[in-house]
Every structure is written in structure tokens, then in C-alpha cells.
Amino acid sequence: xxxxxxxxxxxxxxxxxxxxxxxxxxxxxxxxxxxxxxxxxxxxxxxxxxxxxxxxxxxxxxxxxxxxxxxxxxxxxxxxxxxxxxxxxxxxxxxxxxxxxxxxxxxxxxxxxxxxxxxxxxxxxxxxxxxxxxxxxxxxxxxxxxxxxxxxxxxxxxxxxxxxxxxxxxxxxxxxxxxxxxxxxxxxxxxxxxxxxxxxxxxxxxxxxxxxxxxxxxxxxxxxxxxxxxxxxxxxxxxxxxxxxxxxxxxxxxxxxxxxxxxxxxxxxxxxxxxxxxxxxxxxxxxxxxxxxxxxxxxxxxxxxxxxxxxxxxxxxxxxxxxxxxxxxxxxxxxxxxxxxxxxxxxxxxxxxxxxxxxxxxxxxxxxxxxxxxxxxxxxxxxxxxxxxxxxxxxxxxxxxxxxxxxxxxxxxxxxxxxxxxxxxxxxxxxxxxxxxxxxxxxxxxxxxxxxxxxxxxxxxxxxxxxxxxxxxxxxxxxxxxxxxx
Amino acid sequence: xxxxxxxxxxxxxxxxxxxxxxxxxxxxxxxxxxxxxxxxxxxxxxxxxxxxxxxxxxxxxxxxxxxxxxxxxxxxxxxxxxxxxxxxxxxxxxxxxxxxxxxxxxxxxxxxxxxxxxxxxxxxxxxxxxxxxxxxxxxxxxxxxxxxxxxxxxxxxxxxxxxxxxxxxxxxxxxxxxxxxxxxxxxxxxxxxxxxxxxxxxxxxxxxxxxxxxxxxxxxxxxxxxxxxxxxxxxxxxxxxxxxxxxxxxxxxxxxxxxxxxxxxxxxxxxxxxxxxxxxxxxxxxxxx
Numbered sequence: 001x002x003x004x005x006x007x008x009x010x011x012x013x014x015x016x017x018x019x020x021x022x023x024x025x026x027x028x029x030x031x032x033x034x035x036x037x038x039x040x041x042x043x044x045x046x047x048x049x050x051x052x053x054x055x056x057x058x059x060x061x062x063x064x065x066x067x068x069x070x071x072x073x074x075x076x077x078x079x080x081x082x083x084x085x086x087x088x089x090x091x092x093x094x095x096x097x098x099x100x101x102x103x104x105x106x107x108x109x110x111x112x113x114x115x116x117x118x119x120x121x122x123x124x125x126x127x128x129x130x131x132x133x134x135x136x137x138x139x140x141x142x143x144x145x146x147x148x149x150x151x152x153x154x155x156x157x158x159x160x161x162x163x164x165x166x167x168x169x170x171x172x173x174x175x176x177x178x179x180x181x182x183x184x185x186x187x188x189x190x191x192x193x194x195x196x197x198x199x200x201x202x203x204x205x206x207x208x209x210x211x212x213x214x215x216x217x218x219x220x221x222x223x224x225x226x227x228x229x230x231x232x233x234x235x236x237x238x239x240x241x242x243x244x245x246x247x248x249x250x251x252x253x254x255x256x257x258x259x260x261x262x263x264x265x266x267x268x269x270x271x272x273x274x275x276x277x278x279x280x281x282x283x284x285x286x287x288x289x290x291x292x293x294x295x296x297x298x299x300x301x302x303x304x305x306x307x308x309x310x311x312x313x314x315x316x317x318x319x320x321x322x323x324x325x326x327x328x329x330x331x332x333x334x335x336x337x338x339x340x341x342x343x344x345x346x347x348x349x350x351x352x353x354x355x356x357x358x359x360x361x362x363x364x365x366x367x368x369x370x371x372x373x374x375x376x377x378x379x380x381x382x383x384x385x386x387x388x389x390x391x392x393x394x395x396x397x398x399x400x401x402x403x404x405x406x407x408x409x410x411x412x413x414x415x416x417x418x419x420x421x422x423x424x425x426x427x428x429x430x431x432x433x434x435x436x437x438x439x440x441x442x443x444x445x446x447x448x449x450x451x452x453x454x455x456x457x458x459x460x461x462x463x464x465x466x467x468x469x470x471x472x473x474x475x476x477x478x479x480x481x482x483x484x485x486x
Numbered sequence: 487x488x489x490x491x492x493x494x495x496x497x498x499x500x501x502x503x504x505x506x507x508x509x510x511x512x513x514x515x516x517x518x519x520x521x522x523x524x525x526x527x528x529x530x531x532x533x534x535x536x537x538x539x540x541x542x543x544x545x546x547x548x549x550x551x552x553x554x555x556x557x558x559x560x561x562x563x564x565x566x567x568x569x570x571x572x573x574x575x576x577x578x579x580x581x582x583x584x585x586x587x588x589x590x591x592x593x594x595x596x597x598x599x600x601x602x603x604x605x606x607x608x609x610x611x612x613x614x615x616x617x618x619x620x621x622x623x624x625x626x627x628x629x630x631x632x633x634x635x636x637x638x639x640x641x642x643x644x645x646x647x648x649x650x651x652x653x654x655x656x657x658x659x660x661x662x663x664x665x666x667x668x669x670x671x672x673x674x675x676x677x678x679x680x681x682x683x684x685x686x687x688x689x690x691x692x693x694x695x696x697x698x699x700x701x702x703x704x705x706x707x708x709x710x711x712x713x714x715x716x717x718x719x720x721x722x723x724x725x726x727x728x729x730x731x732x733x734x735x736x737x738x739x740x741x742x743x744x745x746x747x748x749x750x751x752x753x754x755x756x757x758x759x760x761x762x763x764x765x766x767x768x769x770x771x772x773x774x775x
Contacts, residue, residue, distance in 0.1 A: 388617045391627045391772060394725035396685070399627070401772055449772055
């Protein structure tokens, strides 16, 4: 495809490789510089929104009536229920989760084919928390140059050493506090939030709450504070195959090489010497602003998370120099190639690829929506006894046993009629037609025995369990078998 | 060890000094961290072997400083489990069985305890889920020799059948053929009559004679219609379920030399809670009255 360019240098065959033939490379520390601009403002807004939702959602209340959880979003492991506002999911509804993942994947494909790795640059939790941690770092340790200078110094009992010590200590303390809040908020999705907070601080919470809070505190601190762009470059599989969604019509953060090159900052000198220079003054602002430490002027690459901070950084410089902004901008490869050749080309957002993704997305959304809207609130499951398959009674009748489970998934009590139909002359214990009452949100297990006279009990026959929910009118059925001697 | 350290000119690495057909082996030692982990594992194994049972010593073995043993650990956790359920099981044993069955919580516990106790104690004879086999009555149908109510079942489990216990059920059918009470021809005649009672034969010319013999010899215990008698332990004959088989030969065999099974008295082996749980479980297998 040609849009990907790796920076790995391949040793030439006729030269012996360098002395160190290690497969490992030390990390080059990235000191991103603060930038101002439109992309940065959008990134701040999305960050605030995502973190706000994450931290506050567990505290949102939703009245479900007496004796029921009043938390709007709660994945209650103890009672095996997932509450999401007015929806309630049981363990057997887990395919909705699968559907949601399919939706997420297709939506990601669509967005990526249209606008590149927006997910990576703006909404991925790794990006959001790393960005937040970098903001804290910048607040305490200052911007790029100051941080780099300070990292060169040693700790010690002099003014500079102590300055470094207290700043590093405070930074890590605040990082840990944010990480702890993050780990703690995660637990709130699984247990009643106010109760858990009280339990947590009074030392009475169950051990898993402490363990998982500690675990997620540790992962947040390590991933957002220390690992940062290494997660995207080395750990995450998405950058490895997102290229399959991109093509030359995808809008991504792009350096307009035709305009910028040849780059150089000795403008007056070179102009005097008659050389024609491009708009890029090689100030490295884009490189210094990059959270993954790459040079966008090398073209789109695996490490680029498409956040657009380099574009903001470049615009600041271009503004100061009085040159046209947008040397680094959001554009497609096809349009760049056209411009290079002196042509203008239109955006082609709607191409076969994006139509297919959109189509699959719409189908998945409507299928999921329909399934959710028509979700039954009653369930019946019948297990036919296998040991023994049937029993002979003294009068010659053949009897089969069943375990019937009836689920009331409604948030209120309900009345049911269970009707059995099957072989001719069947009799059932407790009864062939049963009136049942189930409390809200509950399962009732029934032991049912069905007998049939010998003349109608040969081989395997259908036995139909029909359940009529008198409270909401739902009618469902379960087809089981009645087995007799051959 | 080679005395002279030789360096490979291409990679700059040291060689081991081994050479095969001009190919020299590079000296690539294991990474230090790997060796360290390996040494820690050896140290761990040594400590572990000291603390826990490990080394066979002829007829005995090194028992370890901690004195831990897997069988004791199992016994301990079984005891813990029993202690956890002790209060409930005690209550199941103390209450009258009808009250236990009426309490949903106790019944649930009893069914589970009964299922486990049944598999351990009853299944070898009565089969999985009480399906029974020849000579061992099925417990999941409505065929009962001594009654199928909860108290009936409870009593049978406690004292057994012909177990020698003073409260055990006892019954003995006379050996009509073997002891000469009936002649062989009469045995055959009455057997054919009994066969008509549960439909494997149609009434024929000898049926009337067979009925006469049945009335004189069998009806006292098995009832005039062969419906059986649970107080005396006489099985129903007008039944499709038979303890010793439902062929004509099986009927004749039983009239000539009757058999009767023995069930042990369990009250000397099991506690009251387990016995009541077993009774509730057996009653729930499908045949309970």
C-alpha cells in the first residue's frame, strides 16, 4: 500500500553487523512539549468527558423499587445480574455483550477508514490516562526543556537536588492518588458504590475489593505513568493491523511535504545563495510535541496515534513566522499526491470500503436494537431425566421425569400458567395445567413427572411445555421429549 | 577449557574452542537472570524438601519439619465442612420427618445431603438414582414392598429388612414347591394364573383352576386380586414391576424356592440427620407416596 514506512534500519549484507547484536533496544525517553491549538482543545474536551463518565457513572442512581439495587450501572457478580439504567441482563444474555463488541469493532473499522486512528489519538483509555498523567507531570515539573534539564541533575542535599526530589515525589504521589481513584472507581461498577467506600475505609470490605483496587491502581500507575507510548508501540495489537483499514483516501495527520521541503532554518542565507527552501523551518516543534516521540515528516507510521498535536505545534510556529498554517494538517495521501502534481482533488470519504463498514454497522445496530427491544422477560428450560430415561409403574404406565426452570426476568412478581401436551392419555404430577406465581427477578425450579399408558408410550415423542405469562402476556414454549420402551 | 581465548572475527564473540569441519562454536552463555532464577529454584526445592514430606527412607519417609500430610489435610477439611453443616443436619435429624419435608430450606439441604449419602451407601445395591435391579427393588417407581410414605421409608432405612435388628421388617414366603405344599403341576397352574394378572398371558383353560389354587394358598398375603400387602411385605403381583423378574420361569422359581433380600439396619451406621435426608431424597426420586 505504501503508506506505512518503518524506520528500522536493515544491515547491509556485505558488512558485518554491529558489535552489539542484541534484539533489545533501550527506550528513548519522550518529553512531550505543551501545545495550544484546536486539536489540543478537542483532546482536552474528550479527555474530560471520558474521565468524567468513568469516575462519576457508578454514583448515578436509578430507582428500581424496594429491595433492588439503586445504582444506574452495576455488574452485580454475587446475584449474577448486570443493571444498565432500565435494562437488566442475566448471565444467559451475554450474547448482547458479544453483539456490543461486534458493534465496537465495526464502528472502529469505519472511523479508522474515514479518519485514521482517531480512537488511538483521542479516546483509547491508554491515551486518555497517559495524557492526564502528562498534564500532572507538566504541572509539577514544568515543560519539556525544564524536565529534561532536571532529569540530568542528581538528587542531593543542595538546592537543585532537593528541588528535583520534591517535584519527583509529589508527581508520583499525585499519580498514585489518581491511579488509586481509577482502580477504586473500577470496583464501584461491581459493588454498590457508597457501601463499598464505607467498607473500604473501615476495613470491612471483602478481600477481592482490596486486591482488585490495588491491582488496577498498579496497572494505571505503571501503564499511564511509566509505559506510555510503549503500550501503543509494543503491546497493543491494533497498530499492527489498523493499516488494513487505511487507504490513500483516509484523512490522517499529514505533513505536506510538497510545501515544506526542502526544509531548513537558514532562510535568509539560503535564499541569498539562491536555494529555494520550503515552508518547514526544521524547528522540530512537531517532534517535540509528539507523545510517541516520532517525526511526522517521515510520513504516516506505526507509532503515530493520529492525535494532531504536531499540527497544533506547527501552526504555532507558522503563525509566528507569518506563514500559512496547515503545513501539518488533516488530509489524505491521494490529495497530497495531487497537490504535489499541482492538482486539486476532492475528498472521497464515501468509498466501497466505508460503505461496507457502514452497512455492516447499520445491520448490526438494527439487529441488536431489535433483539433488545423484543427481549423476552420469561424463560423456560426443561431438562429431561437421563438416569433413568423412563420408569415402569406397577400398572404398566411409563413415567418420565423433568426438571423445569422458569425465570421471571421482570422487576415485578408475575403469574404464569404452565400447560403440558404430549402422548395420548398423559397424566402429570403435580398437574398437567399448573398455576404458578414467581416473585420479581427470580427462578423457580419444578420437578414434574409425566406418565402415559403403555399403548401410547412407545419410542421418543414430543412433549410440549407451554408457558403463558399472565402478567405481561408473553407466551413461550419448550419442546422436550417423552421416552418409552421401543 | 581452551587455554587461549579466541574471538570470532565476524561477530566479535568468544568461541568455546570447539571446531567441526572449520565451523567454530560461539560461546553464548545462558543469560545471568536465567541462571539466577535456576539457582533460586534449586534453593526453593531444597527448603521445600525439608519442610514437607519428600524423601523415601525404606519403609518410612521423611515427614517434613512442618509435619503436613495430605490425608490429614483432607480429614481436616471434611471435618470443617461437616462442622459448617452440623447445626442444619442436627435439626434435620431431630425434627419429625414430615416437618423437615415441609420446610423448604431444610428440605433443600436434606435433598443434597441425601443425594451424597445415597451415592456412598445405597447406590451399590439400588443403582444410580435408585433404578434398582433384579433382587434389589427400584426406588423411583410406585412399587413398594413395605410402604412408600416418608415415615415408611425412614423406618426401612433405620432398621432394614431381615437385618436381624429387633425392629426390622420380617417376612418369609413358604417354599410351596420345594416343601411339597403344591405339586409341580399345581405350581405351573398357579404360575400361569399369576401371569394373567399382569398381562403377559391371556386367560386360558387352566385359569379357573389356577385362581382356585391362588385363592387357597396365595391370596391371604398377596390379596385376592394380587394387589399385595404392605404391612406384611407381600409384593403386588398384579403389577408390571417385579423384584425377581416378570417371566413365567421367574414366577415358578419364586413359588418353588422363594427368595427374600436383606437390607442392613442403618441406624447403627448413620446419624439421624443423614437417615432423614436419605428418606427425603428417596421419597423425591419419583415414587414417594
